[in-house]
Amino acid sequence: MGKSEGPVGMVESSGCAGQKRPGFLEGGLLLLLLLVTAALVALGVLYADRRGIPEAQEVSEVCTTPGCVTAAARILQNMDPTTEPCDDFYQFACGGWLRRHVIPETNSRYSIFDVLRDELEVILKAVLENSTAKDRPAVEKARTLYRSCMNQSVIEKRGSQPLLDILEVVGGWPVAMDRWNETVGLEWALERQLALMNSQFNRRVLIDLFIWNDDQNSSRHIIYIDQPTLGIPSREYYFNSSSNRKVREAYLQFMVSVATMLREDANLPRDSRLVQEDMAQVLELETQLAKATVPQEERHDVIALYHRMGLEELQSQFDLKGFNWTLFIQTVLSSVKIKLLPDEEVVVYGIPYLQNLEDIIDTYSARTIQNYLVWRLVLDRIGSLSQRFKDTRVNYRKALFGTMVEEVRWRECVGYVNSNMENAVGSLYVREAFPGDSKSMVRELIDKVRTVFVETLDELGWMDEESKKKAQEKAMSIREQIGHPDYILEETNRRLDEEYSNLNFSEDLYFENSLQNLKVGAQRSLRKLREKVDPNLWIIGAAVVNAFYSPNRNQIVFPAGILQPPFFSKEQPQALNFGGIGMVIGHEITHGFDDNGRNFDKNGNMMDWWSNFSTQHFREQSECMIHQYGNYSWDLADEQNVNGFNTLGENIADNGGVRQAYKVWCGSYRPEFAIQSIKTDVHSPLKYRVLGSLQNLAAFADTFHCARGTPMHPKERCRVW
Incomplete structure (x- = not known):
């Protein structure tokens, strides 16, 4: 989950600097088993029953629909019931998942995000390879680009x-x-x-x-x-x-x-x-x-x-x-x-x-x-280039990511085309896999989560009334983009084709095709200098398993790719939708008020709308969180400590979002990538995103009857929002 923004391009090196990039939901990985209070209470009931702890409430109704049964099975499979949740909730909630999943040889880390992306790429492969009927020019160009990438024999011959x-x-x-x-x-x-x-x-x-x-x-x-x-x-x-x-x-x-x-x-x-x-x-x-x-x-x-x-x-x-x-x-x-x-x-x-x-x-x-x-x-x-050039980077990638095997060619090509022609590919994905009525359901969830965020402002003793009022105005002014831009599905609207009008690909010239993408991408960005800002512009594709917040636009974005189980489904219990996409919504809203987002007003302009009193206390509340996360030592990264400063914005958003819904992030890293992640990722490692945010949540300790002084019920808790 993220907080900054800018145009994105798929690059094989480290990317483009300084660019106000999209702040992403999970920094490239992570399994999210997302549970709202109701779902965690259900786990609490199971745990309480195992411990012989009486529950104050009886469950009056059991949901047995296919969606409920599937969700329950997923939760139970992911758990490790042999672990005490008050000692290590991450292992309790994720131990089963970690035991059942081995990091593939092609991956530096593995999580439900990778599973969902794998499934999304299978869909994209099918629609990009479908040539039974001629499609609109933008889509045909995407398919030509894909075929040029897959044309390995020609690539090898050209050397x-x-x-x-x-x-x-x-x-x-x-x-x-x-x-x-x-x-x-x-x-x-x-x-x-x-x-x-x-x-x-x-x-x-x-x-x-x-x-x-x-x-x-x-x-x-x-x-x-x-x-x-x-x-x-x-x-x-x-x-x-x-x-x-x-x-x-x-x-x-x-x-x-x-x-x-x-x-x-x-x-x-x-x-x-x-x-x-x-x-x-x-x-x-x-x-x-x-x-x-x-x-x-x-x-x-x-x-x-x-x-x-x-x-x-x-x-x-x-x-x-x-x-x-x-x-x-x-x-x-x-x-x-x-x-x-x-x-x-x-x-x-x-x-x-x-x-x-x-x-x-x-x-x-x-x-x-x-x-x-x-x-x-x-x-x-x-x-x-040809395979012999890729072979020269094997040892470097091993040292950096821990991987020795490269992604299969079709996945590499699907990812490349999706990154460079995201709206053309997004139109194919949405037509194939995205139910249109999801938009209205997600919009309702956004309204409810935003209302809860505004209501929790009253609980904050560190913020004065004038600053609370400005925060409320900003929260209520946050605009949302859900699923995809409408025009990519409108056959009579030529805007999609015009976006790619300067591209002319050849199936036999993949290298030159990629250079066209670089040039067109660069020049599309440069032309903006004399253009007015379009507040409705989508700066991320629809076929993306991610979400983000833009401070310059005061806008939250949820592409179609993330609006699927376990994040969201019409078929699963509404409690899990609140805990899934609801948690993501809460996280992204909170980014508008983290250490970066708080510097922008409701219109996306950098402006100090805080009183001196509230500013001072925000910094004090943040210091608590910097210290908390900075004391986590990660065994996979040679026992290096998490960078509490670098990860502050994401930690604030995690802790803010978890007040609307409980969540757990499960996933595995290779040691080499763990070392890179602790140097570069603005998100804390998965384990500490779970433990850090839930340790700070009193309702968690209440649900699981954690005695004060246990790891999940620390004597001191941190809270910003």
């Missing part, structure tokens, strides 16, 4: 040639060329190289420039400048420790192997010494960039991050040894025929990084910087 061709366009990859300095290097300009990577290949390397809603005026778009992401998912991997060193060594060997193969394919000598030296320099450069970036836990205060300035001030503050900001930005925007205005403003998020970048640019040669820029493009494109 590295598509990549070698594109390297010429980007000014060459010095490590895989002969005499780069003498041919290209003398005309090399950093501004133009960064602009080319950004506008043509959607790779925002070294400096992250993107367009999104202005935090201070959510009705308009503005240019953002921020620190970038890195080749390895977390900056922590670039610092010394035994596990980090293994990842870095595998990453370097991956770089060396790819460069060596491309030299051979270009009929150049292997020159192992040159390749090793060049790529070691690239890793050293990237390590310095990692040190220059600010850790995520220090970037939670969006008000402190936000610095709006004109181009002259940008140039004077961050000269970067003569880097021409106007040239860089104008070259990016020229790709969509936009001219900078005389009074153009930008928002700088990454001031400390830009201050540190100057010395780095001064230290490294044009050759090393170009090697790095092109490596990031190559890293992103490995998955579009």
Whole structure:
């Protein structure tokens, strides 16, 4: 569950930095066995009966419909009744699931989310492979893209040639060329190289420039400048420790192997010494960039991050040894025929990084910087090449994710097409698998959960009445998007086809097709600079098992893919719907009031609507939660502690949502991925999401008769909302 937003693209490297990404429901995994009070009370009755504890109430009615029986079986299968729930409720509720499920060789973690996504992908495979009747242009293009991805024999036959061709366009990859300095290097300009990577290949390397809603005026778009992401998912991997060193060594060997193969394919000598030296320099450069970036836990205060300035001030503050900001930005925007205005403003998020970048640019040669820029493009494109290139990353992926086996080809292709043509694919999924009347039922649940959230504001002694009133106004102003945008199903509405009008795919040119997607995606985002913000725009596809909250829009989104059991079903007891999608709704609503969302008003504008009294007490309440989660030590991640600062927003949302419904998250991690997760994930590990939120809930201890001082009934509880 998440809190920030932005355009999404499927990338094989670590993605695009700084971009206000969709904050996701579960950070990519997790099993959710979601139970409302009624369901947990039912478990409590079973437990009480086993312990001989008298219950005050008798169950007056037993539901025996197929939906109820299925839900009951799921709950019982997932439980481990040999565990005392007051000692370890996670094991009590999830032990059966953990015992019955082994992490597949292709996965770094496994949960009900993975199960649901597997099932969703089976549906998508069928609709993408269906060619019995000609469909609308957008859908036909999605099917062509899918077939090009599945055309493995052609991909193998073409080998590295598509990549070698594109390297010429980007000014060459010095490590895989002969005499780069003498041919290209003398005309090399950093501004133009960064602009080319950004506008043509959607790779925002070294400096992250993107367009999104202005935090201070959510009705308009503005240019953002921020620190970038890195080749390895977390900056922590670039610092010394035994596990980090293994990842870095595998990453370097991956770089060396790819460069060596491309030299051979270009009929150049292997020159192992040159390749090793060049790529070691690239890793050293990237390590310095990692040190220059600010850790995520220090970037939670969006008000402190936000610095709006004109181009002259940008140039004077961050000269970067003569880097021409106007040239860089104008070259990016020229790709969509936009001219900078005389009074153009930008928002700088990454001031400390830009201050540190100057010395780095001064230290490294044009050759090393170009090697790095092109490596990031190559890293992103490995998955579009023949199998021998994928084989070079096996050890790196093993060190990073714990996996040795790659996803089967059809699943990889389904995921790629869904990520890049989400509305076209979403239209196929909705027609095939989404019952239309679900929308109204979910909307009713949202209204009820929102009402409960507003009512609980009265319980908060730390918040004054004026701030409570503003919080109520914001909660009541939250807009919702449910299932899918209507136009993707309207045959006479050409909007869906127009979205993909610039794409022309060929079944035999998967690599080139993927480059089209990068370019069109980048330019679609850049064009927004001169467009008004569309409050009804969907920025996530329908065929997605996830949900999120957007602070700039004060909006919660529940795609069709998540509106299925165990989250939601017309057939299962309403209690489980409240505990399932109801918990998700409560979580997303609470994101509007977490450490990030609280900085935005009911219209999505960054504004301090809090009194000094309430602000101070919010921080004090949050400190309790930071300390609580920061003291959880995770055995799978070499006993590292959870980052209470990084995970604060999600923990606040978990604890807020659980007051409308109880929930349990069950799932397994590989140790390598556990280490990555604790460095990069804004969510706490599954076990501690369960234990942390339920330890803070008095009703839980009451239901299970947990004595004070037991693990699930601590002497001190934390509460924000």
